[in-house]
Amino acid sequence: DAGVTQSPTHLIKTRGQQVTLRCSPKSGHDTVSWYQQALGQGPQFIFQYYEEEERQRGNFPDRFSGHQFPNYSSELNVNALWLGDSALYLCASSLGGTISRTQYFGPGTRLLVL
């Protein structure tokens, strides 16, 4: 039973560039959430996708956008990168239609913006 997978594992970009991060949920899960974890901090919620729509959004600017595909995998896009976007980006999957609400995390993508 495959867990949550993310790609790439590491990424280096320069200011102003755009980046796309990818996530495949745990088998059987239909909901994907994205979090940003700055160094030494707890993860901050970016947004959540369910049934290919953004269901919840945290306090992040419109430069952060996402997509969910029919197979439940998801992408996180960040435009016009700032130095402050350097962080670990975590994807988590869960079952949207149940009350368990337990989210299972992937290994993350480490983004460095120079």
Next chain:
Amino acid sequence: AQTVTQSQPEMSVQEAETVTLSCTYDTSESNYYLFWYKQPPSRQMILVIRQEAYKQQNATENRFSVNFQKAAKSFSLKISDSQLGDTAMYFCAFIPLLGGSQGNLIFGKGTKLSVKP
């Protein structure tokens, strides 16, 4: 605003001993779940234990147990018989089931636990 506070940035414990990590949270919601996640240096976030707010009985999972005090909004994690593999960042988190933040985890800043041989 809904917040989670972990007042101990770092803790250490001797192998085989018991340690308790503190967590308090602030919410006006009455329906929510609470979690402890572990993030080892390899960075994969792993679920340790979960507590439903409507349940009075404290959750246990092998060597891990919680002390859930709903009125005090406190949710501490006790690790018994600590092992070297327990060395990690521990994050307390909760997820409201209703309201504007339903469905997303709200994390504390974490407690770095070191288990010493």
